[in-house]
Amino acid sequence: MRSPRKILIPTDLSACSFEALEYAEDISRLFTTDIILLHAIDRCDHGGKPKTRSEIDEEEFEVRKGLIHALMERHLVPRNLKIEIVPGDAVEAIVAAVRRFQIDLVIICTHGRTGWQHALIGSVTEKVVRLCPVPVVVVKGEETERADIYDTLRFHLHLN
Numbered sequence: 141m142r143s144p145r146k147i148l149i150p151t152d153l154s155a156c157s158f159e160a161l162e163y164a165e166d167i168s169r170l171f172t173t174d175i176i177l178l179h180a181i182d183r184c185d186h187g188g189k190p191k192t193r194s195e196i197d198e199e200e201f202e203v204r205k206g207l208i209h210a211l212m213e214r215h216l217v218p219r220n221l222k223i224e225i226v227p228g229d230a231v232e233a234i235v236a237a238v239r240r241f242q243i244d245l246v247i248i249c250t251h252g253r254t255g256w257q258h259a260l261i262g263s264v265t266e267k268v269v270r271l272c273p274v275p276v277v278v279v280k281g282e283e284t285e286r287a288d289i290y291d292t293l294r295f296h297l298h299l300n
Contacts, residue, residue, distance in 0.1 A: 142244075143171045143173075144167065144171055144173050144244035144245040145171075145173055145174065145244050146173060146174045146175075146176065146241055146242060146243045146244050146245075147164045147167060147168065147173050147174070147175050147176070147243070147244070147245045147246070147247060148175075148176050148178055148234065148237055148238060148241065148243040148245070148246045148247075149161050149164050149175060149176070149177050149178065149246075149247055149248070150178050150179075150180075150230065150233075150234050150246070150248050150264070150268070151177055151178065151179050151207070152179070152230070152264070153179065153203070153206070153207070153210075154249070154281070155281070156249040156250070156279075156281030157248075157249050157281075158210065158214055158216065159249055159279050159281045160247045160248055160249040160279045160281075161175070161177065161211075161216055161218075161247075162216065163247050163277065163279055164218070164247045165216060165218045167245075167247075168218050168219070168220065172220075173220065173244075173245075174220040174221075174222065175218050175220060175221050175222070176221075176222045176223075176224055176237065176241055176243070177207065177221060177222070177223045177224070178224045178225075178226070178233065178234065178237050179203055179207070179223075179224075179225045179226075180225075180226055180227070180228050180229065180230040180232075180233035180234075181196055181199050181200060181203065181225060181226070181227045181228075182227075183196070183227050183228060191227075196227050200225045200227075203225055204223060204225055207223055208223075224237065224241075230264045231264055231267045231268055231271065234246065234248075234264075234268050234272070235268070235271050235272060235273075238272060238273060238274055239273070243274055244274055244275075245274060245275055245276075245277065246268065246272055246274060246275070246276045246277070247276075247277045247279060248264075248265050248268055248276060248277070248278060248279070249265070249278070249279045249280075249281045250263070250265040250278050250279070250280055250281065265278055
């Protein structure tokens, strides 16, 4: 196995995804790697209506601001960190980013949902493990709801 040069951390803005970033930060110190933190924004609102370009741009701005705040709050500021926010399906965005940025390793967190929740929501992590052309490390996070940052952003975006 060769040393990773670029690590991709998909984030859904949950506390769990920041656990994956902590692992990446440790690996980054060992191998001097670049870390790309990736978030995919849904192209449609909760009612299924496509978002306008300005709505996506506003959401991207708020997500980026929130991510930076959350990173600083958790004292997670890796040296070689790049934040990428893209519109689209999470799994497709992750696989596309692996190819686009020539990623060597993906570190992703799983919420550990089972039963009806897993059947209803599906598992982004499971799909990424199946479709990703590079090794994927799965970090089992504590069963947590999305972090406050997500609720704050969603609340803020609905007000505007």
